[in-house]
Amino acid sequence: METQILSCSCEWLELARRYIEEGEVVAFHTETVYGLGANALSDEAVLKIFELKGRPADNPLIVHVHREYDISPLIDGEPPYAAALRRAFLPGPLTMVYPSTGKVSKYVSCGLNTLAIRVPSSPTAQEFLKCVDLPIAAPSANLSKHVSPVTARHVYDDFNGKIPLILDGGACSGGIESTVLDCTGKVPQILREGLVTREMISSVAGECGVYHAQNGEKPKSPGMAYKHYSPRCRTAFFNENELNEAVSLYKEAEKEGETPCFLCESDVCAQLFGFRTLDLGGTGEVMAQRLYDLLRKGEKVATLLIGIEPKQKGGVMAGVRNRMHRAFGVEHGTEES
Ligand code: TXA
Ligand code: MG
DSSP states (O other): OOOEEEEOOHHHHHHHHHHHHTTOOEEEOOSSSOEEEEETTOHHHHHHHHHHHTOOTTSOOEEEOOTTOOOTTTBSOOOHHHHHHHHHHOSSSEEEEEEBOSOSOTTTTTTOSEEEEEOOOOHHHHHHHHHHOSOEEOOBSSOTTBOOOSSHHHHHHHHTTTSSEEEEOOSOSSOSOOEEEEOSSSSOEEEEOOSSOHHHHHHHHSOOEEOOOOTTOOOSSGGGGSOOSBOSSEEEEEOGGGHHHHHHHHHHHHHTTOOEEEEEOHHHHHHTTTSOEEEOOSSHHHHHHHHHHHHHHHHHHOSEEEEEOOSOOSTTHHHHHHHHHHHTTOOOOOOOO
């Protein structure tokens, strides 16, 4: 199968619609990361996503809809804060988990009685979703465990020859996946941190929890149990106080014929003059935007990628730190401050 990368013109949207109606899988731009979409009402189409990604069968998918799509047949009631959150943050990088009516394929939620729904703000995603006018199940468009894609080329690198079409909307402005928010309880609870922060949600809903699975407990958001976002090279991770150790490792690796490279925020890069570095930037928003692109660059230019933990916490950094920890295989502790 030939994989075409096409922009979002009427002709190509029509082609995308035909593929979706035929049960095919189509990749599309969103403001967070690219998605791998299929008709959420079709068992066969949804199963194709799991097969293509090599995704574990117990990791549920998010359903994407356009801004005018009526989600009420899909959800079985909602708490009072949900409408206010939708008004404040949608369309945008917030996925809301509701009690499900079970109208979409049972494979979407993998046996859970809830359904995750997202209304992306990317014009490409909106036009695609409007054109198909169906709920579209879509995980990030990367092979399972690999780094999420933030350009059409990244999707192509993972799925060339396996899907017919990538709807190109350019580089993703957000850069990390949406915030996943459990909206089934009295208080909303973040299951996956992202660009819509705990502070932002609290300011609208009054309160907002952050869920962390207790030891041995199956997480509420099953995807969070898996090693993720991993570059395909050796990795090491240090905090900013361990810069000397990181430099020693770099030098040792180089002596042994390896190609090490640092991934760190701008002011740490400045201290590492003369070493190979990938610059994450200086603010949470920029770090989110660059992280996945740099992880994918890192695996191409280096045999050993050395991550240095950014100093900043809170806001968007909660999501950035979470993704970095998981990319570098570090236990992700509670950051509930
Ligand atoms: O920004 C995003 O959310 C991107 C773009 C493509 O929209 N999508 C994305 O999908 O990141 P994925 O499949 O890579 O991650 C979905 C996450 C997983 O951690 C999954 O376990 C969780 O959402 N999830 C999905 N349905 C859920 C549900 N009913 N209850 C709890 N967690 C759910
Ligand atoms: Mg993913």
